[in-house]
Amino acid sequence: MLREDQVSALLEHCEELLGYTLSQIRGNLRSVEHRSAAIFELIAIDQLSEIGKIEYESREGQSPDIKLICESGTYAWIEIAFLYPKFWKEEQKREELDQAVTKEAKRRKIPPETIQLSFYHTREENKPKQQLPELHQIKKEISQGLIRDFFEEIQKNPNVIIEKKSDNYHFIIIYNPQKKGDFKVTFSTVMESTKEIKDNSLYRVLKLKCKQHKIKDEPRLILVGTDKNPAISSKFSHSKLDEQRVIDKIFTDNTSISGVLLVRIEPEYKEPKGTDSNTEFNVYINDNARNPLTPDIIDCFSKVDFRRWRYYNPIDKFEISNRVKPRNTSSSFKTRFDEYGPVIEIDEWLLIDIIAGRKKLCDEIPILKSNKIVFDPFKDVSHLREVSFIEENLREGKPRIAVLKFIQNKK
Structure with missing residues (x-):
C-alpha cells in the first residue's frame, strides 16, 4: 500500500480538498486492523476528485460514501469497500511461527536459510481448514514440541537432511545443510481458492454492500479495492473464480446496483516509471440496472488512473513480533x-x-x-x-x- 509519509501527505490533501477534518478516517488509520481500508478510502477520494466534484458522506449514515458530480451536473453515488484476505488470522499464525523458528535457528547458530517451513490445509465440509498453534502456544511449541526435537536432531546430525511433519498441526519443517542463500524460504497453499460463487470474497463483500444505503431512483456503484486478496489478485489467477461471473451474479440479483468499480493494487519492486504499474482499475456496468449510468458518468470513470501513486507492500491486519517495516519512502544514497x-x-x-x-x-x-x-x-x-x-x-x-x-x- 502506501508508506507513512505518503499517507500523511494524502490525508492532508484530502482534508484540504473537502474542507474539514476526516475524524473517522484518522481514527481508522491508527488501527492496524482498519488501516488499509482507511488508506484506500483516501486514495479513492483523491482519485475521484480528479474526474469531477465530490461530496463525501454528505448524508452521514444515510447514503453511500461519495457523491460524484460530473461537469454536466449528472451524478452517481459510490460506496467504498476494501477486500482483506479471508484467512488473515491463519496468515498471522504462519508469520509468527515462521519468525519464532528463524529466531530459534539463530539462537542455536543454525543458518536460517537452511530451514524451510511448508504449510498446507485440508478441507472439512467443503471448507478449507489449517490447524496451527495459537499465538500464545508458539513459544511452547518451540521450547517443548516437535520444533524443539527438530533443532536438537540438527545439532546431532548437522550434515543430514531432516524432515518432520507435525501430527497436530498443518506444517512440515525441513532442514537442508546444502541450501545456500540470504533468505529462509516459506511456502503455503492458497486457502482462498474456492470455485463456488457464494463463498467468494468479492461476492460476499458486494452482497453486503448491496444491502446498505438504498438510494431510490439514483445511480449507485460499489468501489472495491484490494492489495492482497487471493480471490482477485492476478498472482493467484490459477485458483480464483472469474470475477466477471461473480459480478454478473450480483447484477442479476441486484438491479439497484448500477455498476462495480474494481481496483487491484499491486506493489512495484523497481524504480517508479510513471504509469508502468501492475495496478488495475476495471469498470463493470449493470445493463439491467433500474438507474443505469449515463454516458457522461461512464466517460468520467474512463479517466480515473489509480496508478498515479507508487505502491509498496500490502499492510496486514496484524503486527508481527520483531518485524520492522519501512515507515517512509526512500531513495538511493x-x-x-x-x-x-x-x-x-x-x-x-x-x-x-x-x-x-x-x-x-x-x-x-x-x-x-x-x-x-x-x-x-x-x-x-x-x-x-x-x-x-x-x-x-x-x-x-x-x-x-x-x-x-x-x-x-x-x-
Whole structure:
C-alpha cells in the first residue's frame, strides 16, 4: 500500500480538498486492523476528485460514501469497500511461527536459510481448514514440541537432511545443510481458492454492500479495492473464480446496483516509471440496472488512473513480533566529489535520524559497510559549506532529499 509519509501527505490533501477534518478516517488509520481500508478510502477520494466534484458522506449514515458530480451536473453515488484476505488470522499464525523458528535457528547458530517451513490445509465440509498453534502456544511449541526435537536432531546430525511433519498441526519443517542463500524460504497453499460463487470474497463483500444505503431512483456503484486478496489478485489467477461471473451474479440479483468499480493494487519492486504499474482499475456496468449510468458518468470513470501513486507492500491486519517495516519512502544514497569536496544526497528523514543518533550512516548505506569504507563526512571534513533540497514527489515514492556539500580537510 502506501508508506507513512505518503499517507500523511494524502490525508492532508484530502482534508484540504473537502474542507474539514476526516475524524473517522484518522481514527481508522491508527488501527492496524482498519488501516488499509482507511488508506484506500483516501486514495479513492483523491482519485475521484480528479474526474469531477465530490461530496463525501454528505448524508452521514444515510447514503453511500461519495457523491460524484460530473461537469454536466449528472451524478452517481459510490460506496467504498476494501477486500482483506479471508484467512488473515491463519496468515498471522504462519508469520509468527515462521519468525519464532528463524529466531530459534539463530539462537542455536543454525543458518536460517537452511530451514524451510511448508504449510498446507485440508478441507472439512467443503471448507478449507489449517490447524496451527495459537499465538500464545508458539513459544511452547518451540521450547517443548516437535520444533524443539527438530533443532536438537540438527545439532546431532548437522550434515543430514531432516524432515518432520507435525501430527497436530498443518506444517512440515525441513532442514537442508546444502541450501545456500540470504533468505529462509516459506511456502503455503492458497486457502482462498474456492470455485463456488457464494463463498467468494468479492461476492460476499458486494452482497453486503448491496444491502446498505438504498438510494431510490439514483445511480449507485460499489468501489472495491484490494492489495492482497487471493480471490482477485492476478498472482493467484490459477485458483480464483472469474470475477466477471461473480459480478454478473450480483447484477442479476441486484438491479439497484448500477455498476462495480474494481481496483487491484499491486506493489512495484523497481524504480517508479510513471504509469508502468501492475495496478488495475476495471469498470463493470449493470445493463439491467433500474438507474443505469449515463454516458457522461461512464466517460468520467474512463479517466480515473489509480496508478498515479507508487505502491509498496500490502499492510496486514496484524503486527508481527520483531518485524520492522519501512515507515517512509526512500531513495538511493548518492555520494560524489566536486572541486571543493564531497557531495552527499540523502533522504531528509534519514539525515535527521543520523544527526539525532538514532541511526548510523555506515549501517544505512550497505556499500560503505561491504567495502569497509570508514569515511564519515560528518567527522572527516572541516565544515559544511552548503545545504540544498530536492523537493519530494510522494506520489512517485520520492522523498525530500537533502544535498550536503562539504569542504574536504587538507592534511
